[in-house]
Structures are given as structure tokens and as C-alpha cells.
Amino acid sequence: MPEGPELHLASLFVNKMCAGVVFTGPVRKSEVSKSPDVPFTCDAYCITAASRGKEVKLTLTPMKSDGAKRGGKAGQADQPMDVVFRFGMSGFFRFTTEDELPKHAHLRFYSTEKPCRVLSFVDTRRFGSWQPDGTWQAGRGPCIMFEYKSFRENVVSHLSDRAFDRPICEVLLNQKFFNGIGNYLRAEILFRLNIPPFVPARTVLEGLESEDLSDRRVKNEITDAKTSDQAKKKVVKEEVGDLLRLCHTVPLEVVNLGGKGYDPEKADYSDFEAWLQCYYVDGMKSIRDHNGRTMWFKGDPGPMAPKDSKSPKAKKRAKKKDDHDYTDKKVLKQSNVFFFLACNKLYRLNISLIS
DNA sequence: CGTCCACGTCTAC
DNA sequence: TAGACCTGGACGG
Known part of the structure; x- marks a missing residue:
């Protein structure tokens, strides 16, 4: 899967499939993954994606909780968070129902839908990685496609x-x-x-x-x-x-x-x-x-x-x-x-x- | 059963 | 410039 074009297609996939979808709760990681926890939790947030070369950035954006209980609950995000992914040899995103979760779904974002659907970062070989609060990796050049x-x-x-x-x-x-x-x-x-x-x-x-x-x-x-x-x-x-x-x-x-x-x-x-x-x-x-x-x-x-x-x-x-x-x-x-x-x-x- | 191969980085001698 | 990091599919015996 993953060279520049596939990473970009992955970002298009996320934007298409997650448009209008509301996500909720914590971001969950598989037991076996060695990548860092993503310390983001929110009652209602949305997900958008962008790509650059061989990286994809997901932006998790809290939705306005209108009345707002001033400051919100403890641990609830009120600011957006970027998570930057590299796909290794086998990474990709999928969007499925909870009970159709693919094997090797190592990072998961849960929707508020019923039945619940999950955006998963799937990576069989686990050469891929992600960085919470991430930025485009320093030292990587401009994108061959879009820069x-x-x-x-x-x-x-x-x-x-x-x-x-x-x-x-x-x-x-x-x-x-x-x-x-x-x-x-x-x-x-x-x-x-x-x-x-x-x-x-x-x-x-x-x-x-x-x-x-x-x-x-x-x-x-x-x-x-x-x-x-x-x-x-x-x-x-x-x-x-x-x-x-x-x-x-x-x-x-x-x-x-x-x-x-x-x-x-x-x-x-x-x-x-x-x-x-x-x-x-x-x-x-x-x-x-x-x-x-x-x-x-x-x-x-x-x-x-x-x-x-x-x-x-x-x-x-x-x-x-x-x-x-x-x-x-x-x-x-x-x-x-x-x-x-x-x-x-x-x-x-x-x-x-x-x- | 075993060996080889795979769209990619990483870090350690 | 090797390896390390991983799982799994294709093929050989």
C-alpha cells in the first residue's frame, strides 16, 4: 500500500468517510502496539485528514458544546490535536462497525453512532507509527505531489x-x-x-x-x-x-x-x-x-x-x-x-x- | 514443515 | 552498511 499516492488516498478516504461523523470518548490503542498513547478524549469531536509525502496527519477537533459547562469535565479536550502517521510497509485506515474491526487495528477512534463505527489505523507488520501532537517530520522534504x-x-x-x-x-x-x-x-x-x-x-x-x-x-x-x-x-x-x-x-x-x-x-x-x-x-x-x-x-x-x-x-x-x-x-x-x-x-x- | 519476499524507516556497531 | 523491527502469502520439499 504505502507510498506517497497511497498516503494521500488514505487522507481522502478519511475525509470522505468521516465527513459529518461525530466521534466520542478516548482514542484507543491495541495492547501490542509500541507507539505512544494518544492522550485525547472528548464527548464529541470530528476528524479530518491531510497528507504530505509519506505522512498523514489526522486533526481531532472538539465540537462546540454550546452552553458549555465552563472548562468542561476534567480530561476533556477543548483544543484540537494533530496525530501524524507514517505507514511503514503495511499501514492503512479503515472505517467499520465495532464488531467488524480488522485484525491489527492498532489505533481506534469511536463514533457516537449506533451501532458504533470505528476509524482504525490498521498495520499488520507494525512498522508504522504515530505521534500525538505531531508535526510533519523534520528533515523530510516537500511533498512530491502537492509541494x-x-x-x-x-x-x-x-x-x-x-x-x-x-x-x-x-x-x-x-x-x-x-x-x-x-x-x-x-x-x-x-x-x-x-x-x-x-x-x-x-x-x-x-x-x-x-x-x-x-x-x-x-x-x-x-x-x-x-x-x-x-x-x-x-x-x-x-x-x-x-x-x-x-x-x-x-x-x-x-x-x-x-x-x-x-x-x-x-x-x-x-x-x-x-x-x-x-x-x-x-x-x-x-x-x-x-x-x-x-x-x-x-x-x-x-x-x-x-x-x-x-x-x-x-x-x-x-x-x-x-x-x-x-x-x-x-x-x-x-x-x-x-x-x-x-x-x-x-x-x-x-x-x-x-x- | 521450511525459505524467501514484501509499498519503510530506525539505531547501533 | 548491517541488522532490527513484524506478519503473512507464495512457493518448495
Whole structure:
């Protein structure tokens, strides 16, 4: 479930399902959870949500108790409280009746309805966490989806940072700069641009502008028969946008797939699966990066690929039968690093000529 | 039964 | 740069 798009879908889910719902009493935590208690209790409060990168913030807001018994009862909240969640590998929200509480519902908010319904933070593996009176985690960068301008500026203005010495695929998981990108998004984004995953990040990013020029760029449809393959590729890149723009648009595609995603139980998963072009896709290559995370890609891995790195299990087919693998033969195997770098230079040259 | 793998951080040598 | 932190599904014997 949880990369930037899923966290945002989770916030939409909460706002939709909890609109007009009144919650009451204490916030309850499972016995087994090691996350902190949420010291909030109130006879009547409402819940709203917002997301930023890979975090969701719930705001618990006490409702006006009209007459008001001045100061209210002891322990009753009269001020809003924010709770900031990270989802780990398996977190999500659900809204169910009390007797349909999912397994692993580790934090629960109870409505006044009869029968009572419960908003639950469900997290099977318990890698997720929450912080009462929380704020967006310091050190996480701007949201790739909803703070695009500052996200871009943050990357472009820090390219001398040692963090960018690493391969681009590993830097894309650095939440200080790419808050919201996770393992499937890095694969999909690099795949779209045919960027070898283990190219030094600075090489890929240097020369990109703080401002996204793609809107101003002329769509020069080059129909010249003499157009070289490289020039064609250059034009394609222009229409698509640069790497930083795709870090914004590709996650938004997932958000726009529909309000699905948020319920892993329901098998609306098929839309998402069909959307994936590279991650876990049959015929793609995969190797472990320097942090032991599986990088999915096509073609040349790039010069900084871990030397030893055994690719994790060739690929365990299952599920679907399919596998008429004519696709493999149609795939252009032409993307090596040098070809990529050459295109990249032509691309930037072209930008400067147009601007 | 067992091994491997998973959408992510964290902190400890 | 390892591990630690967890549960559970898929697959192998």
C-alpha cells in the first residue's frame, strides 16, 4: 500500500468517510502496539485528514458544546490535536462497525453512532507509527505531489550535497529530497525516461532548472525525415518532462486511478497492477541496491550497480498464466548508459536554445 | 514443515 | 552498511 499516492488516498478516504461523523470518548490503542498513547478524549469531536509525502496527519477537533459547562469535565479536550502517521510497509485506515474491526487495528477512534463505527489505523507488520501532537517530520522534504515547486527547488539547490553521490535509484528513496517516492515509484519513474538506475544521481540531475520549464517549452513536432533517432528521443522527453517533473506526475497518476487503492482487501488492486509498467513486471530485470532493496528496471543497470548483487530469485511466476512472451523480443535493448547520457546532453542543449 | 519476499524507516556497531 | 523491527502469502520439499 504505502507510498506517497497511497498516503494521500488514505487522507481522502478519511475525509470522505468521516465527513459529518461525530466521534466520542478516548482514542484507543491495541495492547501490542509500541507507539505512544494518544492522550485525547472528548464527548464529541470530528476528524479530518491531510497528507504530505509519506505522512498523514489526522486533526481531532472538539465540537462546540454550546452552553458549555465552563472548562468542561476534567480530561476533556477543548483544543484540537494533530496525530501524524507514517505507514511503514503495511499501514492503512479503515472505517467499520465495532464488531467488524480488522485484525491489527492498532489505533481506534469511536463514533457516537449506533451501532458504533470505528476509524482504525490498521498495520499488520507494525512498522508504522504515530505521534500525538505531531508535526510533519523534520528533515523530510516537500511533498512530491502537492509541494512541487519547493520540491524542485530543494533538489536543484542541494545538488552539491553528498547525498547525490549515490546512484539515482537510491537517491530517489531519500525522503529528505523525495518525500513520497518509494520502491515502486522509483522503478516506474526511471523506466519512463529510460534512465539506467545506477547512474550517479548528480549526473542525471545537474543542469535541471529550479523552475519547471516544460509548460513554456514549444512542442516542436519535428517531422523532418532526416531526424535522427536521438533527436526523436529528445522530443519525446520534452513532451514528457524531466525526471523531477515525473517525480510529481507519475505519483499523481496513481492518485487519479481512482479512490481505490485504500482498501487492499477489495481486489480493486487490478487497476493498479495494470498501471505498473516495470515494477514486478514479467520480463523486467531486478537487482538489490546497496541497501538491499529490489530495483526493477529494463536494459542497462548503469555503472554504479552493485558488483556482487545477486538478483533476487529470477522471478517467481504465479498468479496469472499468460506468458506469451513475444514482448521480450519486441523490447529495444538499446539503452546503454552512453546512449542515455548523450540524449541527456542533447536534451539540455535543446532547452537552452529554446529558452 | 521450511525459505524467501514484501509499498519503510530506525539505531547501533 | 548491517541488522532490527513484524506478519503473512507464495512457493518448495
